[in-house]
Amino acid sequence: MIDMQLLISGIIFGLSLGGIFFLMTIGLSLCFGLMRIISLDQLLYYSIGGYITYSVSLAVGNIWLGVLGGVIVGGLAALAVERIVFRRIYDRDLPFTMITSFGVLIGGVGVIKYFWGLVPRPVPVPIDAQVFIIGTEIPVYRLVIIGIAGLVYVGIWLFLNRTIIGKAIRAGTEDVEHVEGLGINVYRLFTITFVIAGGLSGLAGGLHAPLIMVDPNMGLEVLAFVFMVVIIGGLGSIKGTLVSSFLVGQVVSIGSLIYAPLAQMAPFAIMLLILLIRPTGLFGSQMLKR
Amino acid sequence: MTNNDDILTVAGLNVAYGESKALFDVSMSVRASQVVACVGRNGAGKSTLLKSITGFLKPTSGSIVSNGTSLVGLAAFVIAGKGIKYIPQDKKVFSDLTVRENLELGSYASQDYDWAPVFDYFPKLKVLMDRKAGYLSGGERQMLMVGRAILGQPKLLLVDEPTEGLAPSIVMHLRDVFKELAKKTALVIVEQNLPLVCAIADKVYALKEGRIMAELTDRASIKPEACEKYL
Amino acid sequence: MNVLRWWWGLLLAFALVALVRVFLPLPFANEIIIFSIYTMGCNYLLGRIGFISFGQPAYLAVGAYATAFYLFYFGNNPYVGILIGVLAGIVVSFAIGPLFVRLRGDYFALVNLALAVIIFYLMQKVLAGITHGDNGLWFLTSMTSTPVLDLSRPDQFFIFAFLVAFALWAFYKYLDDSIFGACCLATKLNEDKVKFLGYSSFNIRLFAFVIANTTTALAGAMYAVYLGFVSPEITSPARAADPVVVTILGGVGTLYGPIVGSIVYTGMKDVLSKVLGNWELVIGFVLVFIMLAGEKGIWGTLEPLIKKTFLRVTGNAADRGGSSR
Numbered sequence: 001m002i003d004m005q006l007l008i009s010g011i012i013f014g015l016s017l018g019g020i021f022f023l024m025t026i027g028l029s030l031c032f033g034l035m036r037i038i039s040l041d042q043l044l045y046y047s048i049g050g051y052i053t054y055s056v057s058l059a060v061g062n063i064w065l066g067v068l069g070g071v072i073v074g075g076l077a078a079l080a081v082e083r084i085v086f087r088r089i090y091d092r093d094l095p096f097t098m099i100t101s102f103g104v105l106i107g108g109v110g111v112i113k114y115f116w117g118l119v120p121r122p123v124p125v126p127i128d129a130q131v132f133i134i135g136t137e138i139p140v141y142r143l144v145i146i147g148i149a150g151l152v153y154v155g156i157w158l159f160l161n162r163t164i165i166g167k168a169i170r171a172g173t174e175d176v177e178h179v180e181g182l183g184i185n186v187y188r189l190f191t192i193t194f195v196i197a198g199g200l201s202g203l204a205g206g207l208h209a210p211l212i213m214v215d216p217n218m219g220l221e222v223l224a225f226v227f228m229v230v231i232i233g234g235l236g237s238i239k240g241t242l243v244s245s246f247l248v249g250q251v252v253s254i255g256s257l258i259y260a261p262l263a264q265m266a267p268f269a270i271m272l273l274i275l276l277i278r279p280t281g282l283f284g285s286q287m288l289k290r
Numbered sequence: 291m292t293n294n295d296d297i298l299t300v301a302g303l304n305v306a307y308g309e310s311k312a313l314f315d316v317s318m319s320v321r322a323s324q325v326v327a328c329v330g331r332n333g334a335g336k337s338t339l340l341k342s343i344t345g346f347l348k349p350t351s352g353s354i355v356s357n358g359t360s361l362v363g364l365a366a367f368v369i370a371g372k373g374i375k376y377i378p379q380d381k382k383v384f385s386d387l388t389v390r391e392n393l394e395l396g397s398y399a400s401q402d403y404d405w406a407p408v409f410d411y412f413p414k415l416k417v418l419m420d421r422k423a424g425y426l427s428g429g430e431r432q433m434l435m436v437g438r439a440i441l442g443q444p445k446l447l448l449v450d451e452p453t454e455g456l457a458p459s460i461v462m463h464l465r466d467v468f469k470e471l472a473k474k475t476a477l478v479i480v481e482q483n484l485p486l487v488c489a490i491a492d493k494v495y496a497l498k499e500g501r502i503m504a505e506l507t508d509r510a511s512i513k514p515e516a517c518e519k520y521l
Numbered sequence: 522m523n524v525l526r527w528w529w530g531l532l533l534a535f536a537l538v539a540l541v542r543v544f545l546p547l548p549f550a551n552e553i554i555i556f557s558i559y560t561m562g563c564n565y566l567l568g569r570i571g572f573i574s575f576g577q578p579a580y581l582a583v584g585a586y587a588t589a590f591y592l593f594y595f596g597n598n599p600y601v602g603i604l605i606g607v608l609a610g611i612v613v614s615f616a617i618g619p620l621f622v623r624l625r626g627d628y629f630a631l632v633n634l635a636l637a638v639i640i641f642y643l644m645q646k647v648l649a650g651i652t653h654g655d656n657g658l659w660f661l662t663s664m665t666s667t668p669v670l671d672l673s674r675p676d677q678f679f680i681f682a683f684l685v686a687f688a689l690w691a692f693y694k695y696l697d698d699s700i701f702g703a704c705c706l707a708t709k710l711n712e713d714k715v716k717f718l719g720y721s722s723f724n725i726r727l728f729a730f731v732i733a734n735t736t737t738a739l740a741g742a743m744y745a746v747y748l749g750f751v752s753p754e755i756t757s758p759a760r761a762a763d764p765v766v767v768t769i770l771g772g773v774g775t776l777y778g779p780i781v782g783s784i785v786y787t788g789m790k791d792v793l794s795k796v797l798g799n800w801e802l803v804i805g806f807v808l809v810f811i812m813l814a815g816e817k818g819i820w821g822t823l824e825p826l827i828k829k830t831f832l833r834v835t836g837n838a839a840d841r842g843g844s845s846r
Contacts, residue, residue, distance in 0.1 A: 038627055088813060094627050095573035099769055100812040102762055107805020114799055164398045167391050171384040177346060178382060182438065183370030183399035223761075224638040227631040235627060265647065268639045272620070275632060279624050 008136040010253045016142040016211075018249025019149030023204035024222070025229045025241050026156060027197025033173040033236035034193050035090055037097040041081060043219030043226065044108035045074035045198040049205025050214040051116055054123045063126035067206035074202020075195045077108075082194040090190065105219065113216045120215035145207050152200065153242055160238070169193060173236060225252075228271050234284025244282060296355075297322050297446050297476045298343065298374075303352030305335075305342050312338045313500045316352070320446065320493075325468070325477045327487040329517050330497035336480040337379060339497070340448045343478075344376040345369040356446070370399065375439040379450035379480075381431045383438075385424025389415060392423050392434055393441070400442020408437040411467050429460035436467065440475075447471065448478045453486060465490060484514040496520035533777065533827075538683060541784060547675050549791070551747055553783045554682045556767065559740035560779035561689055562733035563764035568774025569702065570729045571709035572626055576633025577764040579640050580734040582756035583613045584741030586644060586652070589751040592660040599664050599672040603742040610738020614731040622726040637756050645753040652753070661749025672746055682743060686780070689736060694776055696732070705729050737764075766804060769811055775824060 024046055031039045049070030056066035081104055089097055129140045160166035168189055172179045180186045205218070212218065229248050233240030248267045256263035274282060298320040305313040313335045320326050328336045341347045343354055345366035354361040361369055370376070384392055393415075397403045409416050412433040418426065423434060432452060439447060449468075453461045461483070468477060469490055481487045487494065494506040494517055503520040506512050542550045559581060566572045587609030588602040596602070621632060644652045652658060664673045671677045696702045704725045707715045712722050745751045763786075771782025786804075793800035 032627075038630070085809060085813065093571075095567060095571065095630070096812065098573060098627075098630060099765060100809055102765070103805050103808030103812060105805070106762075106766075106801045107809060110799050110802025110805055114802060164394060167387060168395055168398070171387055171392075171395055174384050174386060175382055177366075178378070178384070179395070180366045181344065181346075181370055181376050181378065182396055183367050183375070183442075184395065185365075185367050187365075224634060227634055231628060231631050231635070260646070265639060265642050268635045271635055272632075275624065275628070276620060279628065281628075 004134075005136040006257055007254075008134055009138060010257045011250065012133070012138050012142055012146075014250035014253030015246060016145040016249070017253060018246035019145045020204050020208045021222075021225060021229050021249055022149050022242055022245035023152060023200050023207070025226055025233070025245060026152070026238065027200045028226065028230055029233070029236055029238060029241045030169070030193050031197050032230075034169055034176070035086075035190050036094065037086065037090070038094065038101065038235075039086075039194070039197065040098065040101040040223070041078075041104040041108065042197055042201040043223055044105045045078055045201035046205035046208075046222070047109070047112055047214070047216070047219040048077055049074045049202030050123070050209040050218055051112060051121075051205075052202070053206040053209045054121050054214050055116075057123060063124065063210065066123075066209075067203065070202040070206030070209075071199045072202075074205070075199035078198020078201075079191065079195050081198075082191050086190075086194065087187070090187075109216050109219065116214075116216070118216060120213035122213050123209040125210040141210065148203075148207065152203070153238075156238065165189065165192060225267070228267050231281055232267075232271050232274050234281030237281075237283035240281060240283025296320060297324075297357065298478070299353075299355045300339075300343065301353045301355075303339070303342060303354065304350045305338055305347055306350050311500065313342070313349075316497075316500075316502055318495055318502070318505075320476050320478060322445070322476055323472055323474065324492045325472045325479065325490050326493045326495065327491035328478065328480045328495050328497055329482070329484065329487055329521065331482075331521055333499075334497040335500040336497055337450055338500075340376060340450055340478065340480060343369075344374060344448060346376075367399075373442065373445040375444040375447050377435050377439050377447065377449045377452065379454065381428060381435065383423040383426065383431050383434050385422065388420050388422055389426070389434055390419045392438055396438035396441040400444075402442035405441070408440065411440070411470065412437050429456050432456060432460070432464065436464070440471065444475055446476045446478065448480075450480050451482065452479065453481065453483050461486065484517050487517065488512050488514050537777075537780060537784070538686075542679065547679060549787065551675060551679050551682060553780070553787050554679065554686050555740055555743050555747060556787060557780040557783040558682075558686055558689060558743065559737060560764045560767045560771070560783060561693065562735075562737035562740075564768045564771070564773065564775075564779050565693065565696075565729065565733045565736070567765070567768055568778075569697075569705040569709060570726060572622075572726075572730075573630045573765065574633040575630050575761050575765060576635070576637040577734075577737050578756040578761055579633065579637035580610060580614065580737040581741035581744070582637075582640050582644065582753075584610050584738030585745040585751045585755050586741075587738075588742040588745040589658045589660065590651070592664060592745070593658045597660075597663050597665045598667060599746045600667055602664075602746055603739070606742025606745065607735060607739050610735040610741075611731060613738070614734040618727045618730045618734075619723075622730050623723060634761055637761055641753050641756045644756065655752060655754075657750055657752030657754075659750050664746070664749065673749075675747070678747055682747070685739070685743070689739075690776060697776070701725070701728070766808060769808060772824075777824075 024042065027042050028039055031037055052070040052073045053063065053066035056069045057063040060066070085100060085104060086097070089100060125139070125141050127139070127141045127144060130137045131140055131143070132138070160170055168179055168184055172186060172189055176186055179189070225248065229241065229244050232247065233244030251267045251270060252263050255266040296319050300316060300318045303313055303316040304311065316339060318326070328339065330336050338347065342349050343361065345361065345364055345368070349362060356372065356374060361374070384395070393405060393408065397405070414430065415433055415437055418430060423431065426434065436452070452464055456464070465486055468479065471477060472490070479487065479491070491512055492509065494512050495502050496504040496517060498521065506516060538554065541553055559577070562580070563574060563577050566574050584606035588606035591605045592599065592602045617636070621629060624632060645654055666673055670681045672681060704715060704720050708722045708725050715722050715725070741755070744755065767782040767786045768778065769782070770785050771778030771780070789803065790800050793803055797803070
C-alpha cells in the first residue's frame with residue numbers, strides 16, 4: 001500500500017494546509033456569524049498578506065517581519081473596505097453583500113496587478129531546517145504553520161469567551177438587535193470583527209506565500225477550497241471551521257498520494273455527501289435567519 | 291405641546307413597513323415615574339410603536355422627543371445609551387451565554403457594574419449565575435431580560451408583553467417588580483392582560499389598527515371593562 | 522397597450538443587437554449574443570428566485586461538453602449537437618436540482634461554485650482520456666454544412682443565435698406573466714406564505730432551477746458549435762462569477778438586462794484589456810459602485826428614462842388625439 005514515510009509526510013502536509021485554510025476561513029465564519037455577510041473579499045486580504053510578505057522580505061530580508069506586515073496591512077485594508085463599503089450595506093440581504101464583496105475582491109486583484117504586475121513571485125522559506133519524525137524528514141516550517149494555527153484557535157477562543165467584546169460578538173451571533181437594544185455599539189463590533197478577519201486572512205496569505213508563489217490570482221485559486229471548508233463546517237461555527245479545515249487539508253493531501261486528480265475532486269465529493277445528510281454543514285445552526 | 295419635563299413625547303407618528311402603514315398619527319406622552327400601558331389586539335401596532343421609539347424602526351413622519359432632544363434617526367444603541375431601554379416580546383436571551391455573561395453585557399453597555407438591585411428584585415438569578423441562558427425557563431428568561439435592562443438605572447423602560455405565556459405566580463412577581471420599579475423610572479408596558487394593566491397603570495392608551503382610540507388618564511376610570519370597549 | 526408594451530421591449534432589444542452587428546466585428550457580436558443567453562439563466566435565478574449562483578460555468582460546461590462529445594465522436598450535424606447539449610442540461614439539472622434547491626440561499630451559491638470546480642477537474646484530469654484534457658476537443662472542420670442556416674459559417678450562426686435569443690426573451694417574458702412567474706417572485710419574497718397558499722416552494726424552485734440551467738447549457742452548446750472547440754477553460758473557477766457580474770451590470774431581474782450587460786461587459790473587457798491591460802480593476806469598482814448606488818444596473822437605470830421619453834412622445838400623440846388632460 002502507501003509507503004509509511006509518505007503517509008506521515010502527507011499527514012503533516014495536510015495539517016499545515018488545513019492550518020492555512022483555518023486561518024483564512026475563520027474570518028469568513030466570524031463575519032457570517034455576526035454580520036450575516038459572506039465576505040469574499042477576505043481572499044483579497046489573503047493575497048495582500050502574501051504580497052506584503054514578498055515585498056517586505058525582499059526589502060528587509062526578514063520573512064517573519066513580512067508576515068507581520070501582511071497581517072497589519074490586511075487588517076488595515078479590511079478596515080478601509082468595512083468603513084467605505086460594508087458599513088452602508090449591512091442591512092441588505094445576503095446575495096447583495098456577497099456580490100459587493102466579490103466586486104471588492106476583483107477590484108483588489110486589479111490593484112495588486114497594478115502594483116506588482118502579473119508575474120508570479122517566489123518567496124523564500126524562512127526556516128530551511130528539517131526534523132525527523134518516525135524516520136520521516138519533515139520541514140520545520142510546516143510544523144510552525146500548524147503551531148501558529150493552533151495558537152490562533154486558542155487566541156480566538158479566549159477572545160470570544162474571556163473578553164467582554166468577544167462575549168458581545170457571541171451574543172450578536174445569536175441576535176444582533178438584542179445586543180444593540182442593550183446599548184452596545186454593534187457597528188463597532190462589526191468593525192472589530194471585520195478587521196480581525198482581515199488580519200487573519202493576511203496572516204494566512206503571509207504564511208502560505210513561501211509554500212506557493214504569490215500571484216495576483218492566488219485568492220481566486222483558493223476560493224473554491226475556502227468555500228468548501230465553510231460549507232462542510234457550517235457557516236458561522238468556529239469549531240466547525242476548525243474541524244473541516246483539517247478534514248479538507250487531510251483529504252487533499254492523502255488524496256493526492258492515492259491518485260493525483262483525487263486531491264481536487266475528493267473534497268467536493270465529500271462536501272456534496274455532507275450536504276445531502278446535513279444541509280447546513282457539520283456544525284451549522286439550523287435557524288440562522290434574521 | 292412638547293413639555294421638557296416629559297420623559298417621552300410622541301407626536302403625529304407615522305410608521306410603515308414598506309408599502310403597508312402600521313401606525314397612523316400616533317401621539318402619546320410619558321412623565322417621570324409614570325406607568326403607561328398600551329392595550330390593543332394583535333396587530334394593533336403596539337410593538338411597532340415601541341420599536342419606533344427605541345430606534346429599531348424608522349418612522350416616515352412625526353416626532354419623538356425625550357427631555358428636549360429628538361430621538362428620530364438615532365441608532366438604537368444610542369437611544370438605549372440615553373437610558374431608554376426596550377425589553378422585547380420574544381424572550382430571547384443569549385442562549386449560548388451564561389446568565390452571568392448576559393448580565394455582564396448589560397453592565398458593559400450601561401457602565402453599571404452593581405448587580406445588587408437586580409438580585410433584590412430577582413433573587414433566583416443568583417442561583418442560576420453559571421447556567422447557560424438557553425436552559426432557563428420562560429419566567430427565568432423574563433427575569434434575566436428585565437434584570438439586564440434595569441442595569442444603569444434607565445429613565446424609561448419599554449416592556450413588550452412581559453407576561454405572555456408565563457405562569458400566574460411569575461406574573462404576580464413581575465407585577466410587584468414593575469410597581470417597585472415605577473418609583474424610580476417611567477414605564478411603558480404593552481400588555482394584553484387587562485387586569486394586570488389596570489392594577490399598575492396611571493394612564494392607558496388603547497390602540498386599534500394603528501390608531502389611538504382612547505386615552506384613559508383618570509386612575510378611577512382605568513378598569514378592565516373600560517379598556518375592553520375600545521378593543 | 523399591454524401588447525404594444527411588450528413588443529416594444531423586444532423590438533428595442535432587437536434594434537440594439539442589430540446595431541451591434543452593424544457597427545462591430547462579427548466575432549464580437551456572436552460573443553455578445555451567446556453571453557447574453559448565458560446570463561439569462563443567472564439573471565432569472567437571481568432576479569426571480571433570489572438565489573445567487575457562483576457556479577453557472579458548471580452548466581455551461583455540461584451543454585458544451587455534451588455537444589462536443591456528439592460532434593467529436595458520433596455525428597457531425599451541429600443542430601443535433603445543440604439539441605443534445607440542451608437535453609444534457611435538462612437531465613443534469615433534474616438530477617442535481619432536488620439536492621441543491623432545498624439548500625439555504627447562501628449554501629446554494631457556494632455549492633454551485635463547488636460543482637463548477639468538480640466539473641473542471643473532471644474534464645481536465647479524470648476524464649482526460651475522453652476530453653483530451655487541457656488540449657480540448659477540436660471539431661470545427663468536421664461539422665457539416667446544414668441547409669437553411671449554415672451553423673458552420675459565423676455570419677449565418679449569428680442569425681441563428683439571434684433567433685434563439687429572441688425566442689428565449691419571449692419565453693422568459695411569457696414566464697414572467699404566468700402564474701409560475703408570480704409564484705417564483707412570491708417564493709423569493711416570502712417562502713412561508715407561498716407554502717400556506719398550497720404551492721410547493723420546492724417544486725417552484727426546482728423548475729426555475731431547471732429552466733435557468735437549461736438555458737445556460739444551451740449557451741454552452743452554442744459556444745461549442747460556434748468555436749468548434751471545447752476545453753476545460755470554459756468552467757475555470759476564475760471565470761465563475763462572470764454571469765453574476767454581467768447580471769448586475771445589466772440590472773437584476775430586468776428582461777433586457779442580460780444583453781445590455783453582455784455588450785458592456787464584453788466591450789469593457791475587450792477595450793480595457795487593450796488600453797489598460799487591467800480590466801479587473803475597473804470591473805470590480807464598477808460593480809461595487811453599482812451595488813452601492815442602488816443595484817439597479819445599467820439597464821435598470823436607463824429603462825425608466827427611455828420609458829419616460831417614449832411615453833412623452835406617445836403621450837403628446839394621445840393629447841392631439843383629443844384626450845382631456
